[in-house]
Amino acid sequence: MSALLASVESVLQQGIMLLGKLDGESYRRKNSSDGSSLGAHYRHVLDHFSCVLDGIPVGQINYDLRRRNLEIENSVTAALMATEDLMRRFAALPLEVLRKQCLVIYSVGYGAETDQAVASNIAREVAFCIGHAIHHYAILKLLCAEKSMELPYEFGVAPSTLKHLQAQSTH
Numbered sequence: 001m002s003a004l005l006a007s008v009e010s011v012l013q014q015g016i017m018l019l020g021k022l023d024g025e026s027y028r029r030k031n032s033s034d035g036s037s038l039g040a041h042y043r044h045v046l047d048h049f050s051c052v053l054d055g056i057p058v059g060q061i062n063y064d065l066r067r068r069n070l071e072i073e074n075s076v077t078a079a080l081m082a083t084e085d086l087m088r089r090f091a092a093l094p095l096e097v098l099r100k101q102c103l104v105i106y107s108v109g110y111g112a113e114t115d116q117a118v119a120s121n122i123a124r125e126v127a128f129c130i131g132h133a134i135h136h137y138a139i140l141k142l143l144c145a146e147k148s149m150e151l152p153y154e155f156g157v158a159p160s161t162l163k164h165l166q167a168q169s170t171h
Contacts, residue, residue: 004098004126008049008090011133012083014155015042018140019080021149028074031143041140043073045133049086052125056097061125062105064115090126098123134158 019027019042027039047066055061071078103117104125138156145151154162 002095004123004130005090005093005095007130008126009087011130011137012049012087012090014137015045015083015133016080018042018137018144018151018155019076019083021144021151022076024074024076026147026149027076027079031146037073038140038143039073039075039079041136041143042079043069045136046072046079046082046086048129048132049090052122052129053086053089055102055125056093056100056122059100060103060105060117061120064105064107098126131158 022038027042028037030037044066047068048063050067051061051063051065054065069078069082072082073079098121100122102120102122102125104120105115105117107115109116134156141151141156
């Protein structure tokens with residue numbers, strides 16, 4: 001379980017590295033393809049981690065109740081502060097919390113009239129947030145490449161993919 005929390009720190013550290021490469025204009029500028037911004041994607045990542053922490057006390061994680069804080073979406077400084085706060089909060093979690101059962105609410109059906117609640121546990125939801133972050137990091141990497149901003153090869157690549165590629169290169 002401690003490896004899971006170390007992975008949270010690692011993926012959020014990657015976010016801090018990204019933020020260190022961006023100026024405010026690049027961070028908040030909407031791209032022409034879909035109207036999103038680097039800041040919108042990054043804020044979305046942080047929102048999911050926040051939902052997990054917010055849901056622990058009540059045993060219910062509701063990803064539909066994301067904060068969508070526009071300051072985090074538009075300010076590199078606010079995003080950095082929010083990332084550091086999440087890192088502190090996850091580092092302070094007792095390991096036994098990860099074993100707790102929870103209900104997860106997440107609208108996944110278009111046109112569905114009611115939310116679905118699914119049984120899960122905190123560790124599983126933390127793992128989901130890590131994978132979700134990596135997925136959005138891949139999108140961020142593509143958006144940065146359009147702006148001629150280079151990021152490390154590993155940024156936005158799943159750990160399992162990196163391990164697979166490493167194993168392939170040794171054969």
